[in-house]
Amino acid sequence: MITDRNALSVDVEYVIDANGTKTVLVVETDLQLDPPEIDFDKAAVDALCSDLERHRASSPYIDAVRLVRRRLGPVEPITVTGTLGEHRIKTNP
Numbered sequence: 315m316i317t318d319r320n321a322l323s324v325d326v327e328y329v330i331d332a333n334g335t336k337t338v339l340v341v342e343t344d345l346q347l348d349p350p351e352i353d354f355d356k357a358a359v360d361a362l363c364s365d366l367e368r369h370r371a372s373s374p375y376i377d378a379v380r381l382v383r384r385r386l387g388p389v390e391p392i393t394v395t396g397t398l399g400e401h402r403i404k405t406n407p
Contacts (some may be wrong), residue, residue, distance in 0.1 A: 318365040
């Protein structure tokens with residue numbers, strides 16, 4: 315069981331290739347995963363990875379874990395305007 319509070323959602327993907335089928339656990343987090351970024355917290359990322367590895371080890375059907383950063387879209391519709399050559403462009407939400 316995944317206990318780290320930084321694991322926001324969990325999904326399962328099946329990867330089918332020439333070598334067969336693999337089950338990948340996809341875990342979404344709000345943590346910054348890119349070390350050069352200012353808000354990267356190595357201790358929090360390491361703790362989450364450790365928790366996910368324990369979960370993978372206890373679940374024999376999981377072949378791999380993929381950790382992804384949650385990407386939130388705009389909360390309100392947006393209007394895009396601009397020009398393309400001499401033509402004005404405007405999209406309505």
